[in-house]
Amino acid sequence: MVRSFGLPLVAVAAFSYMAWHVASSSQATPQTEPVVEPSRAPFTEVVAGVGLIEPRSENIEVAAITPGTVVEVKVLEGAEVTAGDVLFRLDDRQLQAELAVQKSLLAEAEATLGRWQQMPRQEDVPPSEARVKKFQADVELRRDQLHRTRTLVAKNAMAEQELVEREQAYQAAQAELTQSLAEDARLKAGAWKADVAVARAQVERMEAQVAQARVEIDRLAVRSPIAGRVLKVDVRPGEYVGTPPGKPLVVLGDVSKLHVRVDIDEQDLPRLEPGMPGEGFVRGDADHPLKLSFVRIEPFTEPKRSLTGFGNERIDTRVLQVIYAVESAPREVYVGQQIDVFLDKSKGRVETAAVGR
Incomplete structure (x- = not known):
């Protein structure tokens, strides 16, 4: 008798527990408010994109x-x-040492050029002139001796051998006088132009090496x-x-005026028109829009950047980058912040002067 009522009671209890568990677990989870309100489009017809704040000059x-x-x-x-x-x-210590060496070589080259340019030395002129006078006197002496010898040989008072010797001595004295005159003229003429040109070229080369060393230090x-x-x-x-x-x-970067580089999906490009006004919202602040004005379009579509870091990810979407200037910001924004951008498609094309870089 007890057995006949036990099994039904156990089944009823199990079914009741199951019904209670299902009812308690199927209750709706209370909805929680988001910590930060997402940004919403402020226009009825928009072209949306994600932008990055950058300096007017771009990041240098x-x-x-x-x-x-x-x-x-x-x-x-x-x-x-x-x-x-x-x-x-x-x-730059090594380059400073090399510069000192180049400066010393330049000073040496300048001294050599100055020596050539100052020739002849005033101290060398009197000895040269005295040497010329000495040989002139020797020539006069040899000429007088030769004249006397010829007279004596004509009177048979001296052998002809003496006459030959006096003639040779006179010719030798004349040759020495000619040589001394030439050396004196070369001395007084100063340095040879070719020697001065070589010395000047050496100075210019050393000046160039000094300038090169200074450039290397300045780098x-x-x-x-x-x-x-x-x-x-x-x-x-x-x-x-x-x-x-x-x-x-x-x-x-030149932050006198901030720019926003907006990525527009290639699927939205048919609806994009140059000059469209827009607004942007930095991430985490959906209550303070940034007024944006059109600057330019960079007419080159490129692959959309991936931030996941997975090497096997394929990116089939391409984007066009449009530059907008931040005309007013209710609070400070920073270079590198991401910004949700909404462009007002309802206003159509607006004639604007592109702002330069």
């Missing part, structure tokens, strides 16, 4: 021109710089190419830096 990534050790960093993030300001310096002082703001500094004193591609050490 400055790297070292030559490998070396950083000895000084002159700027900090957020600092304002002008074109030509030094951002950081590399060790170790990396300077700002524009007037703008330092956005990022990724170098410190004592670090050895090379010249690998894509390794910026300092990032600069």
Whole structure:
């Protein structure tokens, strides 16, 4: 009797528990409010895209021109710089030593040129003139001796051998006088033009080498190419830096007017028109729109960037990049922030003057 009622009771209890469990688990989950309200399109007909805030000049990534050790960093993030300001310096001691050597060689070349240009030396002129006078006197002496000898030989008072010797001595004295006159004229004429030209060319070559050494030293002082703001500094004193591609050490930009680089999906390009006004919302702030004005279109579609990092991902979507200027911002925005951009398609084409870079 008990067995006949036990099994039905167990089945009823199990079915009741199952019904209770299903009813309790099927209750609707209470809806939670989002922490941050997503941005919504402010226009009735829009062309939407995702943008990135950048400087008016775009990001200028400055790297070292030559490998070396950083000895000084002159700027900090957020600092304002002008074109030509030094951002950081590399060790230049070796080049300074080479410059000193080049300067000494230049001084030697200049001294050599000056020596050629100052010829003849005033101290060398009197000895040369005295030598000429000496040989002139010797020639007169030999001429007188030769004349006397000829007279005596004609009277048979002297042998003809003596006459020959006196003639040879006279000719030798004349040759020495001619040589001394030529040397005196060459001395007083100064340096040969070809010698001066060679010396001057040597000076010019050494000047060029000194200038080259100074340029090499100046290259170790990396300077700002524009007037703008330092956005990022990724170098410190004592670090050895090379010249690998894509390794910026300092990032600069002209933030006097911010731009937004908007990626427009290729599927939306038929609806895109140059000059369309727009608004943007930075991520996390859907209550304060940024007024945007059209600047230009970069007429080259490129693959949409992927931020997942997976190497096997295929990207079949291409985007066109459109540049807009931030006309007004209710609060401070920063370079590199992502922004949701909505372009007003209902207003159609608007004639605007493209803003330069």
